[in-house]
Amino acid sequence: MRFADWLLAQLAKENWTQVKLAKESGLSKQAITNYVNGRTPDKYAIERIAIAFRLKPEEVYRVAMGKPANPDADPWVDDMSHKLSLLSPGLRGVAERFINSMLEGEQTNQPKAKSKTKQRSSTL
Numbered sequence: 103m104r105f106a107d108w109l110l111a112q113l114a115k116e117n118w119t120q121v122k123l124a125k126e127s128g129l130s131k132q133a134i135t136n137y138v139n140g141r142t143p144d145k146y147a148i149e150r151i152a153i154a155f156r157l158k159p160e161e162v163y164r165v166a167m168g169k170p171a172n173p174d175a176d177p178w179v180d181d182m183s184h185k186l187s188l189l190s191p192g193l194r195g196v197a198e199r200f201i202n203s204m205l206e207g208e209q210t211n212q213p214k215a216k217s218k219t220k221q222r223s224s225t226l
Contacts (some may be wrong), residue, residue, distance in 0.1 A: 106140050108165045112155055126154035142166055156183045 112121060119137060120129040124131040137143050143151065148166055152159040158180070163169075186197055 104140070105142060105166045105168075106138050109134075109137055109151075116155065123151070123154055127151050156188065 112118075113120065116122075120134045121131055123138075124134045125131075127134075127147075129147055129150050133143075137147070137151075141206060143166055145163075145202075148162045149159050151157075152162040186194065189197060
């Protein structure tokens, strides 16, 4: 996908104009127009566009440079990782405690392999 097409799709998804993206990214309206018209953004512009759309810079860079996404990556994990990286340090601690609590619940809900083994041997 061409970067210009991707950028237009992102603008439509957010229901933003080029002027709104310029304001949110800190880039000039002319720069945004240049990217919509086919110019490839530099690293700084990629980072600013990523911040404006709340995307990972790597994702925007991949599109801008015409590189395919990693087929082995889990998009949900990548998305959650990025969202966690946007949290303030205080909220990161809250998120970590919440995730740890969820993982402890998962471990508690799983049947224990040893108890099944003991049940089998006692019935034989």
